[in-house]
Each structure stands twice: as C-alpha cells, then as structure tokens.
Amino acid sequence: MLIDFNSEKPIYLQLAEAIEDNILKGIFEEETQIVSTTEISVKYKINPATAGKGVNVLVDEGILYKKRGLGMFVSAGAKEKILEKRRNSFYKEYVQSLLEEAAKLSISKEDIIKMIVGGNGIEDNSDKGSK
Amino acid sequence: MKTIQIKGVSKVYGYTKALDKVDITIESDRIYGLLGRNGAGKTTLLNLMTNRIFPTEGEILIDGETVFENDRVLGNIFYMTEKNLYPEDERVRNIYKWIKEFYPSFDVEYAKDLSERFGLDTKKRVKSLSTGYTSIFKAVAALASNADILLLDEPVLGLDANHRDMFYKELISNYSESPKTIIISTHLIEEVASIIEEAIIIKEGKLVLKQSVEELLSGAYMVSGEASKVDKYIQGRKCIGIDSIGSFKSATVLEAVNNKDEALAEELELEFGKAELQKLFISLTT
Structure with missing residues (x-):
C-alpha cells in the first residue's frame, strides 16, 4: 500500500483504494481480517480518524465489515464488487484521459489501436516509412 | 477531563499584548496542531492552560472547571515544555520515579521500554543529554504520563529523521490505544499535517483560524x-x-x-x- 501525500486525492480515499487494490491482488482475501486502523495510522503516520474514514468508505460500500471486538474483515463477494465498480469507471478514468493525452501528442485513434494490438504502434509506423 | 475552553483570554506583559481576547474550544480526544510564527503567542497560551502564568483577562476551563490553582484539574494535564524544567543533576531513571509522585498514573515500565527503544540511557544525568536526547527524554515522560491532556511544545526539537519518525508513530499508537486530547505546537508543519485533525493558527496574539486540516486543504x-x-x-x-x-x-x-x-x-x-x-x-x- 502506498499513500502519496502530495496527491490531490484526499488521504482517506487513497487509503480506501489501496485496500481495494490489495483485495483485487488477493493480498487481503475474502472473509479474512485486514490490518487494523491503528496499524494503518501508525505505519503511515496519519490521524486515526482519517484512517477510520477511509475504512468506513469501504464498510458503507459493503466491501468490508466490522466484527465486534475483532476488527475489520473483507466481505464475501468484495472482489466482484470492486471489479464492477472499477469497470464502470474504467472508461472515464483511463480511456478518456488516454484519448486526451493522445490528442495532445497528435497520435491518432488508429495508432492507439495498433499500439494496443501489437506493442509500440508509432515505431512500427516509422519502420514502414524508412523501408 | 479533556475539553478545554479558552474564553476571552488576554495576556499583557508591560506594553506588549502577548494574547488578545482569544476564544478557542478544544474538543476531547482529538489531536490539534497549534501553529504560529515565532512570538505569535503559542507558548504563552500553553503556559496559561497549565496555570504557570495567569491571564490578564478571561478564563480557561477544563471540562467546565477553572485551571486557576486547581490541582485536581492540572494533575490531568502533562505539559512537555520547550525549556528543560527537570533537575539537571538528577539521573533520568530517578526523574521517572519522581514524575510518578506527581502523576500517579505515570507508567514507569513503559517509560523505560520507550527509552530503550530510543536508545536513551536512563542512567545518564539530565545535564549530560544532547539536545536531541533531552527532547526524547521529555517526550517519553509525556507519552508515559497517561494524562488526559498532553501539551507538546516543539516535541521533536533536535531529533534526527529516524527518531522523529519513531516519535510520531509512537504518538499515534499511544493515542489510538488510549485516546486523549493532544496539542502539538510546532514549526514543522508538513510533518504533522497528516497527524493533526485540526489546525489552530495564531498570529500576533490573535486567533486566525481553527479548522480541520482536511477542510482547510479542500x-x-x-x-x-x-x-x-x-x-x-x-x-x-x-x-x-x-x-x-x-x-x-x-x-x-x-x-x-x-x-x-x-x-x-x-x-x-x-x-x-x-x-x-x-x-x-x-x-x-x-
């Protein structure tokens, strides 16, 4: 888990995403306990209220749940929930920004598709040109 | 006993007004950063909260009770001062025992354990400690005090990066285990930015703002x-x-x-x- 203190994104949201990443990667498995908010706040030197806020975002979304007196657990089906949520925002977060950056560099949509299909699309083009 | 109310407090020294009608309510079990430039009145405010000096006007209440000559209330506040107020010729471990006389819930074992982790030799006399270790010694005393309110004036003065990191982590873990009201006065703002919940900013003896860091940054x-x-x-x-x-x-x-x-x-x-x-x-x- 990495938190970037210079990022525009509030720390609690970064923390929530970092926990989600760990669930997706299988580091935190479903129906198992995750590290406590105290451990998180100590490790990253963040106020426990901030850490709690990040964890609560995931509790509200049903990704984590509290077991009284024991701690935080990953819900059954959490991975699927995260996948669905991330797939829904994939176009906006990745595709749109990819297209914007490409437009700045005058890379065409065709070139992008070539890159996706066969590695570095631009180099391929220049190779063809020199032949 | 953890809520502090500063009501219309002023402090005048001769012709200088160190504090000018300050109103602040410090809520229970939160970590505050008391920020201000040199001479803004931070230490004066902390000294007033602990009855070391008396306000020219206004009053300071802790959970509704005045701090003025109120030993019961003052016994729940631990003030880590910037200056060293401990007997210079005494050994650190003896001072730990001595603090326990004034703060019955002081945890001597925890203080010894913390000293060891920070590499502080408790057999040493206070006067032989370096600037950094003087800070560590005072910080250990504060953390182990188990007081409901901790006032920390420049707690990391002279500490190297590693010791500062250890101190902040210990502070958070101590606070998580037994929540208390903590006020940190410091010039190292970015270092405490993610640790404090609210910032209290004073300028030339006046309160500029008191706001949650998250709100301030957003x-x-x-x-x-x-x-x-x-x-x-x-x-x-x-x-x-x-x-x-x-x-x-x-x-x-x-x-x-x-x-x-x-x-x-x-x-x-x-x-x-x-x-x-x-x-x-x-x-x-x-």
Missing part, C-alpha cells in the same frame, strides 16, 4: 505550468504562494477544489496539485 489547490499561462489562469482569482523557476510557475489558488476550471487548465496545459498546509500557513500569518 479550500485550495495548486496550479502549475508555463509562467504566462499560469498568470492567465490565476487572473482574477485569489492566489497565494506564487513561485517561479525560470519560465515555470506555480501558485496556490484559494478556491474550493471543485471550483477549479479544468477546461481552461486543459487549454493552457496546466497541471493541478494539492495545496500544502505550510503554504496556507505562511499566507495566513504574514
């Missing part, structure tokens, strides 16, 4: 890029901390983060970033 953002384009973007906007290196410029815009003009920034090829607490602090106190 009321501003940074914008950077080519100088003339940044100038174009910030025209007509309230800005602080304008910095330039060559033809690169950055500025902190004092507007809510959701007010930023993404379309214009896109057109001008500018980048957005997070506002720094330190920059906001500088603009608020100069």
Whole structure:
C-alpha cells in the first residue's frame, strides 16, 4: 500500500483504494481480517480518524465489515464488487484521459489501436516509412 | 477531563499584548496542531492552560472547571515544555520515579521500554543529554504520563529523521490505544499535517483560524505550468504562494477544489496539485 501525500486525492480515499487494490491482488482475501486502523495510522503516520474514514468508505460500500471486538474483515463477494465498480469507471478514468493525452501528442485513434494490438504502434509506423 | 475552553483570554506583559481576547474550544480526544510564527503567542497560551502564568483577562476551563490553582484539574494535564524544567543533576531513571509522585498514573515500565527503544540511557544525568536526547527524554515522560491532556511544545526539537519518525508513530499508537486530547505546537508543519485533525493558527496574539486540516486543504489547490499561462489562469482569482523557476510557475489558488476550471487548465496545459498546509500557513500569518 502506498499513500502519496502530495496527491490531490484526499488521504482517506487513497487509503480506501489501496485496500481495494490489495483485495483485487488477493493480498487481503475474502472473509479474512485486514490490518487494523491503528496499524494503518501508525505505519503511515496519519490521524486515526482519517484512517477510520477511509475504512468506513469501504464498510458503507459493503466491501468490508466490522466484527465486534475483532476488527475489520473483507466481505464475501468484495472482489466482484470492486471489479464492477472499477469497470464502470474504467472508461472515464483511463480511456478518456488516454484519448486526451493522445490528442495532445497528435497520435491518432488508429495508432492507439495498433499500439494496443501489437506493442509500440508509432515505431512500427516509422519502420514502414524508412523501408 | 479533556475539553478545554479558552474564553476571552488576554495576556499583557508591560506594553506588549502577548494574547488578545482569544476564544478557542478544544474538543476531547482529538489531536490539534497549534501553529504560529515565532512570538505569535503559542507558548504563552500553553503556559496559561497549565496555570504557570495567569491571564490578564478571561478564563480557561477544563471540562467546565477553572485551571486557576486547581490541582485536581492540572494533575490531568502533562505539559512537555520547550525549556528543560527537570533537575539537571538528577539521573533520568530517578526523574521517572519522581514524575510518578506527581502523576500517579505515570507508567514507569513503559517509560523505560520507550527509552530503550530510543536508545536513551536512563542512567545518564539530565545535564549530560544532547539536545536531541533531552527532547526524547521529555517526550517519553509525556507519552508515559497517561494524562488526559498532553501539551507538546516543539516535541521533536533536535531529533534526527529516524527518531522523529519513531516519535510520531509512537504518538499515534499511544493515542489510538488510549485516546486523549493532544496539542502539538510546532514549526514543522508538513510533518504533522497528516497527524493533526485540526489546525489552530495564531498570529500576533490573535486567533486566525481553527479548522480541520482536511477542510482547510479542500479550500485550495495548486496550479502549475508555463509562467504566462499560469498568470492567465490565476487572473482574477485569489492566489497565494506564487513561485517561479525560470519560465515555470506555480501558485496556490484559494478556491474550493471543485471550483477549479479544468477546461481552461486543459487549454493552457496546466497541471493541478494539492495545496500544502505550510503554504496556507505562511499566507495566513504574514
């Protein structure tokens, strides 16, 4: 888990995403306990209220749940929930920004598709040109 | 006993007004940062809260009771001062025992354990400690005091990066285990920015603001890029901390983060970033 203190994104949201990443990667498995908010706040030197806020975002979304007196657990089906949520925002977060950056560099949509299909699309083009 | 109310407090020394009608309510079990430039009145405020000096006007209440000559209330506040007030010729381990006389819930074992972790030799006499170890010794005493309220005046003075890291982590873990009201007065603003929940900023004896750090930071953002384009973007906007290196410029815009003009920034090829607490602090106190 990495938190970037210079990022525009509030720390609690970064923390929530970092926990989600760990669930997706299988580091935190479903129906198992995750590290406590105290451990998180100590490790990253963040106020426990901030850490709690990040964890609560995931509790509200049903990704984590509290077991009284024991701690935080990953819900059954959490991975699927995260996948669905991330797939829904994939176009906006990745595709749109990819297209914007490409437009700045005058890379065409065709070139992008070539890159996706066969590695570095631009180099391929220049190779063809020199032949 | 953890809530502190500072009501209309002023402190006058001769012709200087060190504090001028300050009203602050410190809520229970939160970590506050008391920030201000040199001579702003931070230490005066802490001294008043612990009845070391008396207000010229106004009063300070802890859970509704005055701190004025109130030993029961004062016994629940541990004040880590910037100056060393412990007997110079005494050994550290003896001072731990001595503190226990005044703070019955002082945890001697925890103090010894912390000293060991920080590499503080408790057989040493206070006067033979370096600046860094004097701070460590005082910080250990504060952490082990088990008081409901901790007032920490420049707690990391002279500490190396590793010891500062250890101190902040121990402070958070101590606070998580037994919540208490903590006020940290420091000049190292960025270091405590993520640790404190609220910032109290004072300037020339007056309260400038008391606000949650998250709120404070979400009321501003940074914008950077080519100088003339940044100038174009910030025209007509309230800005602080304008910095330039060559033809690169950055500025902190004092507007809510959701007010930023993404379309214009896109057109001008500018980048957005997070506002720094330190920059906001500088603009608020100069």
